[in-house]
Amino acid sequence: MLGAGTLANPYIIQTPADLQSINNNLTAYYELANDIDMTGFNFTPIGRSYPFYQAHLDGKGYKVSNLRIISTVEYTGFIARSNGGSVKNLGLENIYVESNQDHVAGLMGLNSLSEIVSKCYVTGTIKQTNTLKQYVGGLIGRNLGVVENCYTDCVVSGGTNVGGLVGLAIDYNSTIIIKNSYSRSSVTGVSNVGSFVGNAGTITVYKNNFYDSDISSNSVVTGITGKTTKEMKQQSTYTEWDFGTVWYMRDYPDLRIFSNIPVSNIQTVNLSSNVSNLIGSVSLNKKKVITLESTISPISSIVSLRKSTKINVESYSLPIYSQVDISSRRVNSRVIDLISTMQPISSDIYRKANKVINLTSHIKPLAVDLSVIIPIRDEVINAYVQVVKDGSQTVKIFNNSHLSVIENPSNVEVIE
Known part of the structure; x- marks a missing residue:
């Protein structure tokens, strides 16, 4: 992989193999450079063995899709077990996670030591096949850390402590906060089942969280509010959420970083x-x-x-x-x-x-020369007159010779 694994120069993840190699260094810094399709890749959950996951992964607004994990070992998810690292700006889309053991989730089976999970989402199926087991969540199976600005759209099923976002929130101290997140997941289980959280604990602080009550129900918890599907699709429902830099409304709320929507620059002028x-x-x-x-x-x-x-x-x-x-x-x-x-x-x-305008053109009378040859003998003499027509345009042609009778001592027959 490119990079040095430091904060200033993190490792650059571009392929399924790069993603799997996080297991080789569980304390380094990582960044995604593109979307990664895990179809057909045999993936092993990250950080299942000691020292567990202590790395820092920035998804940079990219998603990992079609991830498939089927396990018979405890701690099953994209990250099996954390130990103080962090994950942010990462989407897990159309994933399938199945196990017959405890701690089953989309992103993390166990989130411990106040690890921060921020601006992440999970869609797909999370399934615990043994109903005698527990800690199942769309995002996290059992949580001991800070979760903010996350959501799930999953089908979640299991035994005990089953939640759409978090299965169980453990109460070590009041620094464990889950805020500005929501679930529209369908959730089923045996006991401690909730659309947002299966077992909310008593000390964990919840702020401005919501779930779709038309899909699944949740026990009454301060800071977690059920809304109808119609209300979940209205921005006015999400009081105190940051729709200028973090969220935007599409159908349900969506995270800006995954849609390449720039941060709103609101000024009053x-x-x-x-x-x-x-x-x-x-x-x-x-x-x-x-x-x-x-x-x-x-x-x-x-x-x-x-x-x-x-x-x-x-x-x-x-x-x-x-x-x-x-x-x-x-x-x-x-x-x-x-x-x-x-x-x-x-x-x-x-x-x-x-x-x-048609104009009439007049042509002067034609002159005729008459020549008569008078023989000495007494015979009938014929005189011929030839008329020549002019080629110009004329309306009428008159014979102006006016030849009548030519008197002659001889007997002359005149032909007009």
Whole structure:
């Protein structure tokens, strides 16, 4: 593993094998570098033999999932037996722990010598198969230390002293404190069974703890309060809990460190806002359209007419409001309605019309040259007139030759 096992340079755990190697040094410092899936790994509980668990493990908001332990030896859990170490910021998810002996739990079979467990959670199944045995808990089987900001969502079953979070809290002195934690675990057992704690003791101090009474019940203990599922899902239930840096509401309360939710930075800032009047100007533009007539001879003339219409549109903006947040001091605030006038929005509308004017082209009369050859003999003479049409566009073509009869001493037949 990387690291030196010191507070300044802890061992870095990245694999199931790294996690198991804590057993090789039970007094060092450790940190998780990532989530670890224990599927198929044959795991032996940590610290089952002397000097037991005295290390310090920081999960750093990562989780160990699919851990499976089946044992016939006392002290069964992720950590079998502690002896003054600590665990924080660690999640155990979808685990299965089973034993027919005493001290069975998800995180620790036995938590002794005021070891601190903080910001941890367990989900899964914790099962004691011999109902003549005792000390079974979702988090800790038997507790002699400080527990804070933890929760369980487990199915827990056993013999005696069976609890959703802690099976038995041993009373050595009043420094044993369990606070700001909750259980929504389902719990069954023979005697001393509770949704939060199986046997609460008489000296251990409980502060601001809760359990889901719709799932399992618990004996009346000061500092441990049963709430319905609906109430457990309301932040207002958890008085004096730190929802700024430790917890946040998802469904039930969840720990921020496991969801990468940053610590809330809540500050009170008094703001005053002034907005100057908005001034708008309106301009009027006029356009004059002149229609032109064009005459072109002798071909058609096309005249284009383009017309533009400008419409002035009035635009208004809603009032601008200034809001002031206050905290612990009274601040006078008021809402000022501001009227904003903006320049008109111009819209140009174009209509294009084409007008076709057909013009008549007049072509001057066509001149015809008539040549008559008069023979000396007395015969009928035929005169021919050829008319040539101009290729230009014309409406009518008139024959302006006006040839009637040409008098001639000879007998001439005129053909028009």
